[in-house]
Amino acid sequence: MTNDPDFDLQTFLPYLLAQAAETSSLDFQRLYKDRYGMLRTEWRVLFHLGIYGRMTASDIGARAKIHKTKISRAVQRLAERRFLTRTRDEEDRRVEHLELTASGRAAYEDLRRIARDYDLMLTEGLSPDEVAVLRKALKHLAAG
Amino acid sequence: MTNDPDFDLQTFLPYLLAQAAETSSLDFQRLYKDRYGMLRTEWRVLFHLGIYGRMTASDIGARAKIHKTKISRAVQRLAERRFLTRTRDEEDRRVEHLELTASGRAAYEDLRRIARDYDLMLTEGLSPDEVAVLRKALKHLAAG
DNA sequence: ACCTAATAGTTGTTTTTGTAACTAACAAGC
DNA sequence: GCTTGTTAGTTACAAAAACAACTATTAGGT
Numbered sequence A, B: 001m002t003n004d005p006d007f008d009l010q011t012f013l014p015y016l017l018a019q020a021a022e023t024s025s026l027d028f029q030r031l032y033k034d035r036y037g038m039l040r041t042e043w044r045v046l047f048h049l050g051i052y053g054r055m056t057a058s059d060i061g062a063r064a065k066i067h068k069t070k071i072s073r074a075v076q077r078l079a080e081r082r083f084l085t086r087t088r089d090e091e092d093r094r095v096e097h098l099e100l101t102a103s104g105r106a107a108y109e110d111l112r113r114i115a116r117d118y119d120l121m122l123t124e125g126l127s128p129d130e131v132a133v134l135r136k137a138l139k140h141l142a143a144g
Numbered sequence C: 001a002c003c004t005a006a007t008a009g010t011t012g013t014t015t016t017t018g019t020a021a022c023t024a025a026c027a028a029g030c
Numbered sequence D: 001g002c003t004t005g006t007t008a009g010t011t012a013c014a015a016a017a018a019c020a021a022c023t024a025t026t027a028g029g030t
Helices: A013-036 A040-052 A057-064 A068-080 A102-123 A128-143 B013-036 B040-052 B057-064 B068-080 B102-123 B128-143
Strands: A084-088 A096-100 B084-088 B096-100
Touching: A013 A040, A013 A102, A013 B013, A013 B102, A013 B128, A040 A057, A040 A068, A040 A084, A040 A096, A040 A102, A057 A068, A057 A096, A068 A084, A096 A102, A102 B013, A128 B013, A128 B128, B013 B040, B013 B102, B040 B057, B040 B068, B040 B084, B040 B096, B040 B102, B057 B068, B057 B096, B068 B084, B096 B102
Parallel strands: none
Antiparallel strands: A084 A096, B084 B096
16 A cells, blocks of 8 residues: 555545544434434424524524525424424514424433533543633534 | 523524634635535535545544545546546455546646635734634543 | 454445525615 | 616535445354
């Protein structure tokens, strides 16, 4: 195997980002999938409603940069499982307000605790400074 | 909207990683998709062969942590387009050695240049120290 | 030699995503 | 009060990923 000295895949950021994201995503997925059978978009929607309270689908989409069709389907599944309620806006009957039910909130709080623990575990092995730089850099990259 | 002070999604690493990875992945995708009609797994396979030379499908899978079915299909498409050749090992007739053709190598070198430029562009706005910490932290996270 | 297990790679089926087209409701200009 | 354009959200269809089952070949034990 003739290693090419001109280019190292292991330092190429999109590759490195994809690997790190996939690893952590799959690990964390097991936690919410096993407990609540949720998909990635579903826990994201759940978290948005848990953190910010009542929102519309478009609000979530704008904030999380998730496409509206994905959100539509996630909301459908979360509503079926009674994790959230949908209420039509009487002023503008196109929009729908989403809100967690009691059990949705309970699931959110449970998962939030798990997320916090998982985040702590992830950053073991990195110094607080490194973690701060990492978060800052990721925010920069996510902004595009 | 009642913001939950206990938890910030914007600092939760799996979320942040997924956002950053998706942004850069989609941007970079446009480059190899437009030029060569490749899929994500295909450019990864191409790069592995370009960097390390002759390898088997399992070698690539082990190194890049890509599932063998994905690799199998990527190799098929790359072979159809004459970017690589497959030769059976005569010692162990289960294994197949993959190698770039001249045009595969040309595509790799073209994309390598593009990747390098793209990587440079991504890190504009971050100091060299920050980039170094970022790469180190991502490697740590990717290792799991 | 023969039986079982392991490995390389492929194929088929089911989920999940991406994309585009759609309905319904509102807004603005004329 | 029509026509045109825009926005919220859904649905339908095509592309891609995930998962399981498969073939072919080798390895190991007895």
